[in-house]
Amino acid sequence: MNPAYLEDASGYRGSAEKLVVAADENEVADVLREASRGGIPVTVVGAGTGVTGGRVAQGGWVLSVEKLARVEVQDGRAVVGPGALLRDLQAAAARTGQFYAPDPTETAASLGGTIATNASGSRSFRYGDTRRHVLRLRVALAGGRVMDVRRGEPVDFEVPALPVPPTTKHTAGYPLRPGMDWVDLFVGSEGTLGAVVEAEVRLLPAPKELLAGVVFFPDDEAAVDAVESWRPARPRMLEYIDEPSLGLLRGKFREIPAEARAAILVEDDREIDAWLDGWRIPARSSRPRGLLRRRRIASGFASSATRCRRR
Numbered sequence: 639m640n641p642a643y644l645e646d647a648s649g650y651r652g653s654a655e656k657l658v659v660a661a662d663e664n665e666v667a668d669v670l671r672e673a674s675r676g677g678i679p680v681t682v683v684g685a686g687t688g689v690t691g692g693r694v695a696q697g698g699w700v701l702s703v704e705k706l707a708r709v710e711v712q713d714g715r716a717v718v719g720p721g722a723l724l725r726d727l728q729a730a731a732a733r734t735g736q737f738y739a740p741d742p743t744e745t746a747a748s749l750g751g752t753i754a755t756n757a758s759g760s761r762s763f764r765y766g767d768t769r770r771h772v773l774r775l776r777v778a779l780a781g782g783r784v785m786d787v788r789r790g791e792p793v794d795f796e797v798p799a800l801p802v803p804p805t806t807k808h809t810a811g812y813p814l815r816p817g818m819d820w821v822d823l824f825v826g827s828e829g830t831l832g833a834v835v836e837a838e839v840r841l842l843p844a845p846k847e848l849l850a851g852v853v854f855f856p857d858d859e860a861a862v863d864a865v866e867s868w869r870p871a872r873p874r875m876l877e878y879i880d881e882p883s884l885g886l887l888r889g890k891f892r893e894i895p896a897e898a899r900a901a902i903l904v905e906d907d908r909e910i911d912a913w914l915d916g917w918r919i920p921a922r923s924s925r926p927r928g929l930l931r932r933r934r935i936a937s938g939f940a941s942s943a944t945r946c947r948r949r
């Protein structure tokens with residue numbers, strides 16, 4: 639067996655008796671049925687970009703859905719196979735002037751993997767996590783039955799009242815709550831309830847212009863303060879860079895100020911003047927002399943027209 643199927647980006651290594659690369663949905667269902675009858679554990683694998691070892695099998699069979707890679711873009715939505723890569727969906731959506739909001743920043747991840755992990759990422763500040771963008775799912779259950787569930791179809795069992803940690807962000811475990819629907823349950827279930835074999839996801843109109851920049855800070859506290867003050871503006875993208883990461887980047891980017899100990903990448907789709915007027919750069923940040931890059935998007939294609947601006 640190719641050892642790549644027994645690892646992911648976490649560095650964990652696993653083992654398995656057999657690898658099945660399913661040709662289609664029927665084969666996924668058949669494999670799950672057969673394994674269930676034999677009491678054999680099955681680990682569903684996506685593109686292997688996960689950083690937690692979630693797809694690293696500990697015995698049993700490995701089931702890859704990489705061949706189910708259909709991408710069909712429609713107005714406001716796309717129907718995708720779980721093996722389709724995020725970058726393929728984004729490229730297809732861009733050709734129609736649309737985009738898919740979830741961006742865990744690793745574009746080689748599969749749609750199945752991002753749905754199974756309820757991936758969030760750089761654009762979650764405005765758009766939320768993957769769960770919010772899934773409209774319909776087809777899931778092959780352990781016994782081989784395939785369920786097709788649409789957003790709003792409630793689960794058919796009583797949901798126990800479980801305590802939920804009082805954190806702003808919490809993605810571990812099933813999101814059990816009264817009135818939940820099947821889509822809520824399957825998204826984020828990491829293959830424990832079945833294999834996603836098809837998904838319909840929401841697409842949004844692509845912005846005409848994007849403004850991206852980096853703001854540097856003397857410490858983490860100042861960076862957190864900045865995020866708090868920017869919260870009402872709901873920037874399109876926010877990504878925090880810590881001190882060790884800045885250290886790694888310094889060799890490549892001389893623009894990084896020597897005194898910077900943290901940085902935030904920001905992206906917004908408002909006009910540049912509105913952006914600069916509306917954004918208060920906290921006093922404790924370095925002057926926002928970081929790269930401000932404006933990308934024009936013409937007819938849905940990201941063009942190379944960029945310009946740098948120093949303040």
Ligand SMILES: Cc1cc2nc3c(=O)[nH]c(=O)nc-3n(C[C@H](O)[C@H](O)[C@H](O)COP(=O)(O)OP(=O)(O)OC[C@H]3O[C@@H](n4cnc5c(N)ncnc54)[C@H](O)[C@@H]3O)c2cc1C
Pocket residue numbers: 646647681682683684685686687688689692693703720741742743744746747748749750751752753754755756757758759760828829830832833834835
């Ligand atoms: C550089 C980098 C940056 C990242 N940044 C973020 C971030 O900012 N926010 C964030 O949330 N995540 C982030 N991630 C994690 C990212 O969300 C996952 O790597 C990705 O979602 C996993 O997709 P995959 O196709 O590689 O799945 P895999 O790694 O192959 O599998 C991940 C899990 O999904 C299950 N699975 C896969 N396919 C299916 C399927 N069809 N049906 C059921 N279960 C399935 C697997 O069993 C496993 O449990 C980052 C990852 C990298 C490498």
